[in-house]
Amino acid sequence: MALLVWQRPWQESDDAVVGIPADAPSQLTAQFRALSEAGTEAEFVATAGTSRDAKAFARQAWRAREALGAQAVELRYVSGGDVADRADGSAQATVDVSWRAGDEIGLSDTTVHTSSVVFRVAPQADGGFSVIAAAPREGALPIWLAGDVAVERSSGSVVIRVDGGDEALPVETMATAARAAVARVVPGTKGDVTVVSPHTQTQMARLVGQPLEQVRQIAAVTTRLDGRGGTSADTVIVLNPTVFSTMDRRAAQVVLTHEATHLLTDAVGTRAESWVVEGFADFVALHDDSAALAVSAGQILAEVRAGRAPTRLPTAADFDAEGHGLGAVYESAWMIFRMLGERYGDARVVDFYEAVMADTPLDSALATSFGLTVAELTAEWRAYLAKSASTVS
CATH class of the missing domain: 3.40.30 (Glutaredoxin)
Incomplete structure (x- = not known):
């Protein structure tokens, strides 16, 4: 009797493998449309499926939507869900997800955010699917699904x-x-x-x-x-x-x-030179920093002392996130702005940055703000690095 109670053979298990129905695409189309139209947490959870995993996933997603003030949420089934790819009988369904953020999070409430999302769906014994997880297919995963x-x-x-x-x-x-x-x-x-x-x-x-x-x-x-x-x-x-x-x-x-x-x-999406964008950001971040230069620029100064001083201004390729010596590249860009700030003051540095961000050509912005050419800036920066490396241990 104890064995019978433990196994509960009369109760459906979440672990039971159920075959995917032949009309999976049409069922999923209707289910994701219903999820889009759900107006309450109870409706959203009920539409997501009967399994424990589906209910937990749906509750979490709905509450995240509420926290973000998400509006105009739409889930449009695209393809998939008709071929199981795991031992539990579940499949992947591609869905286009769109939504607008609420002003609760300080963002635009008019922009429609779109993503291609892969949902994990599991067929249910009583028909339909349980929607149990989500991952990005192309682009970023909506925060409320994370x-x-x-x-x-x-x-x-x-x-x-x-x-x-x-x-x-x-x-x-x-x-x-x-x-x-x-x-x-x-x-x-x-x-x-x-x-x-x-x-x-x-x-x-x-x-x-x-x-x-x-x-x-x-x-x-x-x-x-x-x-x-x-x-x-x-x-x-x-x-x-x-x-x-x-x-x-x-x-x-x-x-x-x-x-x-x-x-x-x-600065996101700007066409401005990478060293301008990154160097200025560090100029602001380190503006009131009290750490020694050996801490703030230790990597680039070590490169200079080792005879590997840069010969040109940093390029976009130098800022590749997977590149070697990334810290020294950022420090070298900051040192350009540190030098300019010391010599010309904050106001002219900010004017220069804003001019470049407004698509003023680099050489024109340098000439207007500092009376420098690109070649002159490069030479003065290299000398500044050399002097700094010789005076900082």
Whole structure:
């Protein structure tokens, strides 16, 4: 009798393998349409399927939608779901997902965010499917499909945590500090700093729509909410907890302020020279930093002392996230702006940056702001690096 109670042969098990019905595409088309039309959590959960996994997944997704103020959510079945690819009988269905963010998270409430998403679907014994998981197919995964979501607003910043986010550092406090730091250097700064704090590096890669290998070295990245399209009002900073959480408080704050500079100066998608964009972001992030130059520029100065001083300004290829010596490249770009700031002051540096960001040719912006040619800037920067390397141990 004890064995009979343990097995419960009369009760359907989530582990039971059920064959996929012949009309899977039409069933999935109707099911995802119904999910789009669901107006309450109860409707959404019921439409997602009868299994425990489907109910848990749907509750999580609905509550994340609510936290983000998601509007006009539409899930349109495209293909798949008709061939099992796992031992449990489940399959993959490709679905186009679109939605608009609410102003609760400081982003545009008019931009439609779109992604191609692969949903894991499992056929049910009583007909239909259970929708149990989601992963990006092309582009970024919608935040509300990434996990449990919590939103915290403070003065000038919004932090969106996924599955608790990065718990090692006080991200909310640091986001507010980053917003204030940019405002001190760039007059008239407007807008909120919105930070997405995932719990895992895999979540981060999915949220920015990049392969895991391409984000392993990155502590944070500033990107459009859906990884493509949108306007500057849809820009967020996404943290990589595997890197960000291992930093000390000072270094992490520098990273966050650097990214906040990109966000607040509309640098995402710019055609400006990479060294201008990245060097200026570090100019702002390190503006009031009290660390020694050996800390802030130790890698590039070590390269100079070793006889490997750069002979030209950094190029876009030098900033490749998978490249060797990335830290030295960023430091070398910052040293250009550090030199210009010391010689000409913040106002002229900001004027130069804003001119380049407004598509003024680099040589024209240099001439107007500093009376320099590209060749003269390069020569003066190389001399500045050499002098700094000789005086810093």
